[in-house]
Amino acid sequence: MATLGNDGTFVNVLGFSAHKRAYAMDITTDAYNYNVQNINFYGREGAGGGGLIKPVIWNYTTGAVVTNGVAPEININSLTLQWWTSTFATEPVLAANTRYYVGFVTYNVAGNSFLWGYTSRVSETYNEGGGMSYTTPTTFIPGTPQPYYMMATLTATIPGPSLKIEGIVPGRFEYTDWANLTDIT
Secondary structure (H helix, E strand, O other), X not given: OEEEEOOOOOOEEEOOOOOOOEEEEEEEXXXXXXXXXXXXXXXXXXXXXXXXXEEEEEEOOOOOEEEEEEOOOEEXXXXXXXXXXXXXXXXXXXXXXXXEEEEEEEEOOOOOOEEEEEXXXXXXXXXXXXXXXXOOOOOOOOOOOEOOEEOEEEEEEOOOOOOOOOOOOOOOOOOOOHXXXXXXX
């Protein structure tokens, strides 16, 4: 299991959420492809009451939503600071050495429905000018970078072969002599 993104030391919360507006931070993958299971945001309900956010992963270069990159919405309904998690129905795959936007689209009638946490790194969170479709998120066109670094992470795995080792008795490994291993599949 790998964690990609920003889970650094909490500084404060920020909320200038507007109806159907997108917010995102950028991340760059390392030398591996990743299958993403969950997307997580740190924050709490704001003064405008709770609201819904829809987590999204966009390609940094094109702004397009990655294949399977829209997760089920999260109902922000608590004043307690916490991690909010959404699990992808089908895992999006992030390519090695590629930059992405990780963020969410808001759906609320009052401003500041989600106060998202940030850390001390600067100029890494972007907002899209408004009008982003909540039902079907579209291309992310970043605005001016904000001087805050959103606390958002992806829970992912690196795809690859698995190793199954069995001894003389299938399914049992204890008391197995290494010399009796004959087939690795």
